Structures are given as C-alpha cells and as structure tokens.
C-alpha cells in the first residue's frame with residue numbers, strides 16, 4: 029500500500045489482442061480522468077512500446093465510443109518482453125535486458141502506476157517490473173481463459189460465442205453432405221474454448237489438451253455414428269490437443285515471442301487420419317483469429333468495464349502488485365505473484381466434462 033496520491037496512470041495492452049481490451053481502456057480513462065482527475069498515459073504496442081518509450085496522454089475523445097470496438101486502440105505485441113528484448117546488435121538481433129530502459133521511461137513520464145492488461149505472459153513480466161519498483165495493477169485478458177486466479181478472463185465469452193456459431197454452421201453443411209466436419213479452435217495448452225463450444229454447439233467429439241485421445245476411440249465414434257444412420261459428425265479440436273502417443277502439433281517456433289510456440293495443424297491431422305482409417309469424407313475448418321477479432325459480447329464488455337473501474341479503484345487506494353479478478357459474482361483482486369503461479373486447465377473430472385459425456389460427447393479416451 030502506498031500513501032502517495034496517484035495522478036498519472038500508464039496503461040498498456042500486452043500479448044495477443046482480444047475483444048474487450050478497448051472496453052477496459054475506456055473504463056480506466058473515464059473513471060480515472062472524470063472521477064479522479066487523473067492523467068491516463070496510453071503506452072503503444074504493449075511492452076515493445078514501453079521499452080521504446082512510445083506513449084501519449086489519452087484524451088477524453090480518444091477513449092470514448094470504443095466499448096463495442098474489437099482489438100485495442102493502443103496496439104499490442106507479443107514480442108516485447110523487456111527482460112528478453114530483441115535488439116539490433118553488431119551481429120544482428122541480440123536478446124538483451126531492456127528493463128532498466130523501461131523503468132527509465134516509467135519515471136521519465138512521471139507515472140505513479142501501470143495498469144497492464146494481458147494474459148499470463150504479461151502478468152509474468154508485470155510481476156518482475158513490480159519487483160523493480162513499478163506500481164503495477166494487472167487486468168486479466170485472454171480468449172484462452174487459462175489464468176487460475178480469476179474465474180473468467182474477458183475475451184473468452186466472445187471467442188466461445190464465435191466458435192459455437194461456427195459449429196452451428198458446420199452442422200448444416202456437414203449434415204447435408206454427410207461429412208465429418210473437423211473444427212480447430214484456439215486455447216494453447218487449455219481446452220476451455222473447445223470444451224464449451226463443443227458442448228454449446230452439440231459436437232460429437234471434443235478433443236482437448238487435458239485429455240490425450242486415442243485414435244481408435246475417435247475412429248470408433250465416427251464409424252458408430254455413421255452405421256447408426258447419423259451420416260455426419262462434428263469434431264471440435266483444441267489447437268493444443270494431442271493423441272496419447274504423440275506430441276502437440278506445432279506450426280512454428282519463434283524465439284522472439286513471449287511464448288515461442290505457435291500452435292496449429294492438429295485439425296488437419298485429425299481430419300486426414302479419419303479419412304485414411306474410416307474412409308469417411310472429412311472437411312477441416314481452422315477458426316483462427318476470427319475468434320479474437322470483432323466486437324465483444326455484452327458479457328465481455330461488462331466484465332472488461334468492471335475490471336477497468338476496479339483497477340482504478342485499487343490505484344486510488346494505493347494498492348499495487350495486484351491483479352483484478354472475478355470470484356463468483358464479484359470483482360476482487362489477488363496478488364499478481366499468486367495469479368501467475370498456476371495455469372488454469374480444464375479439470376478432467378470436472379462438471380463440464382461430466383455433463384458433456386452425459387450428453388454423448390466423446391473425448392476420444394474411451
């Protein structure tokens with residue numbers, strides 16, 4: 029807790045974008061500027077802009093009328109970790125510690141605190157910047173919903189709605205052509221989007237990273253459906269899903285990223301194996317960044333606004349090193365260090381998995 033009155037708040041959006049970021053920026057600006065007479069400094073392109081000192085004071089008009097806007101008006105990057113910063117050196121790109129430079133900008137711009145909106149990568153970096161003396165408040169975002177310390181990150185609900193709608197659409201075309209329709213959704217190491225979109229969209233098979241699948245069980249399920257007269261199947265695959273005897277399917281590795289691994293390709297793999305082994309006709313859809321783009325749902329706009337106003341409340345109270353968090357019906361806060369200790373994965377014997385099984389969804393494990 030700090031006694032110093034907060035007058036200047038820095039705000040950045042780090043990592044991959046997601047719907048609802050602008051709603052947080054708007055909430056912080058409106059509440060900070062209008063209610064508390066603060067100045068809000070928008071840092072451009074996440075930590076990359078922070079290292080480079082690219083920031084500007086946000087005007088009232090800039091942060092107005094953006095609650096329904098996807099993306100982030102500040103820009104973002106998942107390559108700017110100040111502690112492993114890719115800088116131009118004598119021998120090409122070198123990884124350097126740019127955190128002292130970042131602290132210099134923090135002080136130079138007269139910031140009293142930083143509101144960092146991001147996922148686990150952003151929270152890890154924020155925690156370390158906090159240890160260097162910056163006053164940090166975290167706001168959890170990610171479509172992956174994989175932060176343990178909050179019941180829900182904003183962005184997830186929108187991604188889930190988009191994935192569910194996509195499955196609905198695949199149903200009609202899949203059933204018309206009697207095909208096995210495979211859809212690959214995002215989520216990295218967590219299967220939340222696949223699990224819940226599979227349930228909401230009525231998938232027949234859902235494959236998630238937390239439950240390694242057996243090829244035999246997948247083939248059996250689609251064949252069973254086909255011989256029973258259900259001449260199509262929907263297979264919802266999380267990008268991080270893997271067969272029990274195989275590793276995750278990686279699209280590429282890029283060491284400049286906070287998480288070097290780029291997922292992608294499991295949908296195609298599943299689709300090809302089903303065709304080879306069962307002879308059934310398959311089609312694959314990779315939903316990709318459609319899950320992250322566009323307007324946030326009402327739920328995400330509201331959650332993002334609640335997070336933003338809570339973050340300003342914490343700043344006013346001089347409470348730092350905390351991340352705002354949803355617990356049940358209430359927005360509260362938890363130490364950032366605690367928030368990053370565990371990734372929130374799907375509990376394999378949790379209620380949503382059980383409910384999915386009860387309505388006949390196979391996870392490819394039995």
Ligand code: F6P
Pocket residue numbers: 044106147170171172214215216267290291320
């Ligand atoms: O973490 C959010 C996320 O959308 C993941 O679900 C996905 O694996 C990754 O980001 C994609 O990152 P990029 O936008 O860098 O391709």
